[in-house]
Amino acid sequence: MGLAQENRYASIDQLIRDRAKTHADEPILSYADEHGDFQTFTGTDVEQLTRTAATAYRKALPEKKGHFRVALVGVSSFEYYIAFFALQRMGLTSMFISPRLADQAFEHLLTATGCEVVVAAETSMGTMERVCKTNGSLAAVIPLLDMRSLLALEPEDAPMVPVTVVGKQEFIIHSGGTTGLPKPVVLSPSAWLAQAADVAARMPRADTLTTLPLFHSFGLATLLRCLVNGTTLAILNAKRPITASIIISSIEATFSTALVTVPYILKFFTEIPGGVERLASLTQVIAAGSAIPNDLAEVLLSKKTRIYHLYGLTEAGALMEAWSTDFRWVTPLAHAAPFLKFEPVGEDLFHLVVMPGLPAKVYSNRGDGSYATKDVFRPHPTEPGMWRFVTRQDDIIVMMNGEKADPTPLEEAVSRNANVRAAVVFGAERDALGMIVIASAAAKMLSMQGILDSIAADLDLGNSRVAGYARISREAVIIKPAGTSFPRTDKDTVIKPRFLELFAADIEEYYEARAQARATNELAVVSDDEVALTVRRIVAKAMNLSTVDDEADLFALGMDSLQASHVRSGLVRSIDLHSATLTTNVVFEHANISRLTRHLLDLRQGLSTQQDAPEALAQALIAKYSHFTSPSHGTVTEGPPCVLLTGVTGAVGSHLLYNLVLNPAVAQIYCPVRAPNSSTARTRIHLALQHARLLPHLKPTTCLSKIVALPCDFAAPNLGLPASLIAQFASTLTHIIHNAWSVNFNHSLRNFEMHSIRSTHFLLTLAASSLRSQKPTVTFVSSIAAALCAQPAHAIPEALHPWSAVAAMGYAQSKWVAEHMVAAAAKNAQVPARVVRLGQVCGDTEWGVWNSAEAFPATVQAAWTIGSLPLVEGERDDEEESWLPVDIAAKALAQVALAPEQDKSTFHVLHLVNEAPILWNAQFLPCLRKHGLEFEAVPQQEWVRRLEASEQDVHLNPPFKLLEFFKTRYASTQGASQPKFDTTCARKWAPCLQGGVNISEELIGKFLQYWSQGNQAKSC
Template sequence: MDGSRNPMIHKDIFGEKTVKDIGKDNDKREEPVGSGNYTVQGRADDILVHMSGEKTNPLPIELAIQQCPIVEHAVVLGHQRLHCSVLIELNSKEASKLEHSQIEKQILTAVENANTNAPAHSHIAPALIKILPLDKHLPVTNKGNILRKQVYNEYHSEIEQIYEQFLNQSNFDSNIPHDNQQKSWTKKNICDYLQETVAEILHKPIENFNDHSQSLYHLSLDSLSTLQLRNKLCQKFGFLDQNIIFEFPTIDALTDQLFAIVNNQQPRQSDDPQHYQQTEEIIDKYINLMATHTNKKRQVTNSDHLGKRIFLITGANGSLGSQTLLQLLNKPQVTKIYCLLRGPDAYNRLRADMELRKQDTAVLDDKRRIIILSTNFDDDQLGQTTNIYQQLQREVTDIIHSAWKMDFNLTINDFDRECLKGLYQLLKLAATSLSEVPMHFHFISSVSAAGSVVIDKVKEEPLSRQKGIALPNGYGQSKYAAEHICWAAMNHWSVPVDIYRFGQISGDSETGVWNTREMISLMICVGCGEMGMLPEDGEQINWIPVNYGAACLVDIAINSSTRTTPPSERVHHIQNPYVITWSQLIKYLKSAGLHFKVVPTEEWIHQLLGNPKNPAYSLAAFFEKTFADGKICHIGQFSLEKTIRRTAILQNCPPIGQQLIQRYIKYWLEVGSLKATDS
């Protein structure tokens, strides 16, 4: 049997192996204690940190795939990549009995089973599966554990080839005949092809997609499957715009677009190209839900929390969330903190994330003060047992909700499914508090919720319902929608709400740790490193170091106690009050010893878009919009006067200067994200 072919296989995860079946060398943790539910733990250096900033624990995925009898070993990869991939070593005795097509089928099934219980961002696409030839073996210890670093060294070329082929599937060579040139497409067969292809990619019955007017994102299409679908469409119809599926997310709309393309007609423009109308409809959907459940409304009083405060926080594994956790622990009146994290293995992932950020993980050992819970934001009880959910209703005094997907390529429909539904469930928890004092809801918003310069200067107060206020991307629109949903909860359910609009958050001012997959840090690392150039035009710099941003948030949250405070006093803008120019930042970077050219913005974006292997290519569509026509799309100004009065910490925030930039650069060089050039 020739095992040298590189099959294109597809998605899903964990089989039926119980925790008792897992090898003795794998740690197990009961979550929560006493529940009888266990998660597989791995070392911090096992965790894969993707370019999006999301993280994958490869161990349970590998264990699931290895349940297949023809698999000897599997290693999941994806560190500093957009998506996960997998190398599979076959069991030569079992595999040699089968034809290659049978092997591919079994491997595909194993990976599909694995994807089923994995987070969406950890799914493995067919084109990212590599079956090794029978004479190839993955390096393992005497106990059979994968030597991950040796895998990267020994199979570097194979790994690079997997990702390069996947990224270049959509490249179209006009000299090679393709289906667009070989057959006459009708609207019907385009529509049929789309329905079949989407069903195949999502591994669902074709009948699930009979409603061609329904958004594919409501039917589980995500960023990975969007890329797969676009790749297939490019192979059929030639090169297509990167955002074609985001802009036309239904089979009907896509059919019309593709039919126009194959007939050399002018493709129609989307009726709602920036999705502003969809955003308003989504807001109304949640407001109507709240209006039909008004029994949750309670009497608001002026009572304040007497002494102790118990916080529930989300997103503690994120940069701002982990700093918020540490800041809360410094407050003596905070007696307990519940940390809700998506997916399994919550404790181990949080510890690993804190280690990566050079934070003290010893604080997690205080099990009486910190309780870490795996959560499911789609569930009415947030994935908790009835007893634990009722415990949250009785005990929690404040919710800080900072968990939010950071993907500028997604639409408002994606954020509805991924984030807004969870926001609603958390607001419902606050509304059903069993305490005498209302549960206070602190929502972490963003300046992108009102950053489109429709307003000359955004005040520290609720936004009006006005199309075009938010930035024209799903992230900004989701924050705009979330703010209005929060105010609706205050109106219909009497939930005390405070909104914190954050500007650009930079790295820790003390350690220099700055997530290298965030837009700004990625732009600097790639621009000053691999590309050797930065654009001449950029936003004014009012970054706030994450430790100062979290300190401002906690200071305001701890002291926001008057329950009848009007909404006009419940909005806070957290960004650095000391602003520097883009050109000043360029000088700081050069003074730090980095060598790069400053080029016209149009040239910079052209160079970025021309290289799919560029680490910043994942944000190509976003950069293309941001630097439209070679000019930066500027964000509006935000008032800070009220927030500065509420917390002295904001006034004392250090400006972005040479010393701080030097600290960030040192960290980026240390972790290998910035590759300094000699000239």
């Protein structure tokens, strides 16, 4: 039973306190950094962070008596979420304000709600300072705590006083301002939390990735639903563009099985290979904000995508849910049905009105207390109670991305021009708006271009009065000649539905030309130089900049989706792509001028549309990061072994640190850890040792005192370490062991440059520039994946291999690049270097601690969840598993890293793999049965079918999280021979590997006991 059905909450404070108990060590939030790496936050983390943030905000807020309201202005970042939680826990009302509003709209919202304090993100501070000058009631604007500042705060030990006056700390969200100024809508936390519980109870429990901002009412509803239900909500980085590839990699990285987004984003998936299929593999795809265009709906339905299309309003909450057979039709939710009235407004058309009495309804616009939604529906011809959204009763245009645009300011501004008879904006369910202008008799002697020139200033005026997404470029104006007839009333008012119907062909032709056709008045670019120049010109024009650097990130420069759309249109009109097409999101997929130019040239030449050719990129990275300078002769000779060790918070790293600490010859171990300060870095190290059950064996005075925790940022130059420390390392470091790496098997090679490859270059440079007479020995922990596809006559040798040997995934390719960088440092800078390719690591021999989220443990958990395990089929009807216990692997790594040079060579490659493999079918499965595990052994593809048909809640059925991986792993029954790796050098350098390591029945029993503890905890 889900948590949503067990508890009802009156406040955010109560909910966060409860999650700190129920999810003390389980993630409830996950947020991506600017490089796409996700950091998870447990219930305990969120409770502590919000308590600490509340203390900081309390000090920053002006002293006011009683209850007051605080506005939040900024993009929907992790800091924004924490600020919302903190304000709620302080008992204050939080008002979400979109950062895209005009100054007049900000002033109106602050005045209408009596809000006197604004917490603003850095990017919104300038805007709010302007508003301050014109709004005398605004008492304070304080900065939003950024991520680094937030995590650097000293943890608040004092407990918060529970919120007891329920109803005071409201939420305030605002309408889009599409019919004038935005209106504030006050929401009750208890009502919205109750609604979240009701909705959660109707949906499969699933960890969810959201693309919606928190100031979007459905974004807020999604957060509350996940919190109430006890599932993890993953949030994309607010500073990065939203692309299909980013969403897919984020789904994989967070193991999310549900996606919450808008129809506009869903369209991106139809434009990449396998995109819709990946959507269809999710437990649910929740679309909000606007109707899904019919063509897109047909594609999604054809792939059996599980769309959950919820219809609701900020003013009244969730009202209708999608029909299970066809998500384009909705039916009233049980709690809302008695309060929904469909008023006839035309033939087969009905206007939805929400009647008084619905608990979630907080706004009325009729005298009887009802709320007229202005949404028009059509009933299903054969299924009573099923409705399909048709249009807005008023003139509001609902765009494809869910934005609601009011055309009135634009139409009024242009219509006042003497050369204009009528001006009508179009763009429903499109990604950008356009306008049809009927010329007046006064313009009879003007050319089409002359008419367009004459209204340019009026169009600019109209654009200044609407949000950025609703602006119209000159290229989007269709001019119809004077005398063109159009539908109008007796009062000479345009009848818009009939007007748009009359000119539907013109509108369709415009969008087709915008998407694919070449403008007849522009020449197709033919030379490579002209392509680059044209891209620069189009980008600069769209962004209203004089110049744009070729390598500058366009999104970081402030490009929005409308500008990206204009750039794409300009590229299509200006550059002959020889029948190739540009994807809708091409500008953000190739987000600087250099990459965009290269992509266009590849398309023109009929080359692969992949963003980077992996081998060429790999060679370019090696060339870029293989230059090292070093002093001619080092002079420092004194000092005991001093080690710099990265990656200490992982399983291998914590055991490796344990081995080094216990080695009496090692004086100091410096441990760079991703953290904002030394205290947090030290805590992370201790937690990793505690998880591995190693901390109790280390004495604080003699062992832990050797560890120096260094807060760092692996994406920053020099890891973000101070220059004084780097200078100290030049004379003290004797060994560098590089074990840290981004572990994401879905990232492309380029994704590893910033965090992993660049940091490797820094460490190699550190060794090369050492002042010691004997340069520090560098040990790089690689992976057998870097040579997995080598095909020697016998065993894969302990040596560097060509590109053809590397496994076809970014993780393996990045390790291959780093291996060649290490070899270059050894050759060109005389750095003693060892590349250690590590094989499959399993749990330790003492406790059997093996992360249950990994593939093999997750497979075994299926015995508890679906009652079966796979029988592997292959050329020998079995599979060898070369598992190396993590404590043995760490001991071997320590022996290799600290060993003196064995010969005159400065570069060595070693394979740390277990030469005593275990057979899955013949040995491992029977051993599990001996230890009491009950299961049915079934052929591998049958097992995958059973898993696919089983419980989709990954909290109750963890193996389901890896369903796509298992589909790939067990797709073929032909099997493949397991490559054999030569270990001659490794056995000589690491004596603990001699003869292999026996994966005994006793050890398997320890694994099983450890996994069963986690399984029992989940079932409690």
